[in-house]
Amino acid sequence: MTEPLIQMKNIEKHFGSVIALAGVSVDVTPGECHCLLGDNGAGKSTFIKTMSGVHQPTSGEILFEGKPMNFADPRDAMAAGIATVHQHLAMIPLMSVARNFFMGNEPVKKIAGINFLDAKKADEVTMAEMKKMGINLRGPDQAVGTLSGGERQTVAIARAVHFGAKVLILDEPTSALGVRQTSNVLATIDKVRKQGVAVVFITHNVRHAMAVGDRFTVLNRGKTLGTALKGEITPEELQDLMAGGQELATLEGSLGGTV
Amino acid sequence: MAVTDQKDERVKEISRFRQSLIRPELGGIVGNIAVFTFFLLFAFDSGMFAAQGVMNWGIVSAQFMIIAVGACLLMIAGEFDLSVGSMIGFAGMMIAVFGVVLAWPMWIAIIITFALCLAIGALNGYIVIRTGLPSFIVTLAFLFILRGFTIYIPQTLESKTIIGGIRDAAEGDWLAPIFGGKIGQPIFQWLGDAGIIGVFERGNRMGEPVVDGIPMMMVWAVILIVFGHILLTKTRFGNWIFAAGGDAESARNSGVPVNMVKVSMFMFTAFCATIFAICQVMEFGSAGADRGLLKEFEAIIAVVIGGALLTGGYGSVLGAALGALIFGVVQQGLFFAGVESSLFRVFLGLILLGAVILNTYIRRVITGER
Numbered sequence: 001m002t003e004p005l006i007q008m009k010n011i012e013k014h015f016g017s018v019i020a021l022a023g024v025s026v027d028v029t030p031g032e033c034h035c036l037l038g039d040n041g042a043g044k045s046t047f048i049k050t051m052s053g054v055h056q057p058t059s060g061e062i063l064f065e066g067k068p069m070n071f072a073d074p075r076d077a078m079a080a081g082i083a084t085v086h087q088h089l090a091m092i093p094l095m096s097v098a099r100n101f102f103m104g105n106e107p108v109k110k111i112a113g114i115n116f117l118d119a120k121k122a123d124e125v126t127m128a129e130m131k132k133m134g135i136n137l138r139g140p141d142q143a144v145g146t147l148s149g150g151e152r153q154t155v156a157i158a159r160a161v162h163f164g165a166k167v168l169i170l171d172e173p174t175s176a177l178g179v180r181q182t183s184n185v186l187a188t189i190d191k192v193r194k195q196g197v198a199v200v201f202i203t204h205n206v207r208h209a210m211a212v213g214d215r216f217t218v219l220n221r222g223k224t225l226g227t228a229l230k231g232e233i234t235p236e237e238l239q240d241l242m243a244g245g246q247e248l249a250t251l252e253g254s255l256g257g258t259v
Numbered sequence: 260m261a262v263t264d265q266k267d268e269r270v271k272e273i274s275r276f277r278q279s280l281i282r283p284e285l286g287g288i289v290g291n292i293a294v295f296t297f298f299l300l301f302a303f304d305s306g307m308f309a310a311q312g313v314m315n316w317g318i319v320s321a322q323f324m325i326i327a328v329g330a331c332l333l334m335i336a337g338e339f340d341l342s343v344g345s346m347i348g349f350a351g352m353m354i355a356v357f358g359v360v361l362a363w364p365m366w367i368a369i370i371i372t373f374a375l376c377l378a379i380g381a382l383n384g385y386i387v388i389r390t391g392l393p394s395f396i397v398t399l400a401f402l403f404i405l406r407g408f409t410i411y412i413p414q415t416l417e418s419k420t421i422i423g424g425i426r427d428a429a430e431g432d433w434l435a436p437i438f439g440g441k442i443g444q445p446i447f448q449w450l451g452d453a454g455i456i457g458v459f460e461r462g463n464r465m466g467e468p469v470v471d472g473i474p475m476m477m478v479w480a481v482i483l484i485v486f487g488h489i490l491l492t493k494t495r496f497g498n499w500i501f502a503a504g505g506d507a508e509s510a511r512n513s514g515v516p517v518n519m520v521k522v523s524m525f526m527f528t529a530f531c532a533t534i535f536a537i538c539q540v541m542e543f544g545s546a547g548a549d550r551g552l553l554k555e556f557e558a559i560i561a562v563v564i565g566g567a568l569l570t571g572g573y574g575s576v577l578g579a580a581l582g583a584l585i586f587g588v589v590q591q592g593l594f595f596a597g598v599e600s601s602l603f604r605v606f607l608g609l610i611l612l613g614a615v616i617l618n619t620y621i622r623r624v625i626t627g628e629r
Contacts, residue, residue, distance in 0.1 A: 074512070074514075075514055078514060084512070086509075086512055090509040090510075090512040090513050091509060092501070092502055092505035092506045092509055092510065092572060093505070093506075093626060094501070094505045094568070094572040094573045094626050095498075095501050095502065095505055095572070099498055099501065099502075102498070103498060103499075103502050103510065103513045103515060104499075104502075104510070104513040104514035104515045105513075105514070106495035106498050108494075108495055115494065115495065116493050116494055117492075117493050117494050117495050117497065117498060119493075143625055143626040145626040146626065
């Protein structure tokens, strides 16, 4: 196994008297899709926010490319190559795909000493990147609002990878999507992983996790319940772990294994 | 996933003609065509389209344009400024206080007024981003605060609410002509001599053209429109303005300095209001405590007619300028057409409604809103 790109060791995070994370350890290697599973309130969001520099851990250690790291804010993490695709996407529906793609990283060209937006370059790069991901745009000026939820996720992922993300954190990218859109996003994750990006995929859907995951870590009540390799664990076991063991097991009978 | 190169069968082809029409400025363009057609039909003989008439509604439109550009960029950045009108009154009064009452050189009065108003604009913005309160409320507070000071200060200093003598105080100043002067006099003199525009036929200005130059108010309007348009559409800062108004949280996540963008747009709005105020006091020669009343709403209406979205993230400076043009032409045109001036409001209301309905439709087509 290759050297882990990012290692999170015994991360604890307290908010006042609330212990959101009580010692969580996860590492991710390049070209791997590490699935982080957990029910609502398990601490998934707090954990990835710590990883992406939004929160500073109360205790614990973050190693990035083998060196200890302290991210003061998300820009630090972004500069290091940790990109997050948020639940609410960081896409602006009223703006064109090209303008969204380069939001915050606009290409500029100098005319008479003044920096102007290089719209031509932005348009060309956007069209090329979207084509790579299998999305045909009507034009780079098409508004993001006209895209489907899956396509928006793909734009967001393509954007993160284009801007040199080494670690890509996906926060429930499939939770609001239909079947076909979900499969598109999962295919995108697969493409990104093959480019050597370390993917952290947060979900509470076991089937989505099993489809692309290489390793699985389950969080429950701020603690890690262990990390399993693909093939070592069945979907049912994962489901049980997420629910904390018992409750769902008793429910399962009455629901007929549909959850 | 199958990578397909064929077009999605569910995306309808849009004809080039229709596509060229689908732009945020369409409402403003259609409104202007309607307004100009109306006045060409009903007020053509009134002199509205002679040089003097054009100058008359041109300068009123230019006034609207100056504040509309600021309001437009701020609205696209997702905020309102209701204190624009009070800021105009306040800035004008400050010029009078520094330049006439304290008798400082006019250029110092102008620079200090700019600094003061920009600081108030920044304070507006800072309070909005710090407290997270709607800018509607914060700037409404400043509407009252600034108007109150604008009345209180001259009352206390001079026991009156209008301070005159600004033109004398500005005489020979190097900075004042940038706001109060005119340009292109030789061209207009030549046009008058050539008989293209009318000349005074008697009186002490005999032989001079009826329009003797372009007032700086109009020049500022053009400068601000060009600047605003380029800033919004051709620079990365423009992209940040759209992003900050479209979804501040998403923009922040993408590394856009949203707070800086918003505060600077509040400052730009204050800057536009100050330019308006200084041009106005230079033209009138006096500052009044009631100047700029209701200007904030007129600016916002012009911007909305111009295709901007009240909730931010969408709009066009050119559209706002067209909206301001409608405003100026209608306000002055009804006078030329000999129509009862109270009908101005009726007409304006109808134009506003029509333009906004059209703009809402266009925006849905462009952005896929439902």
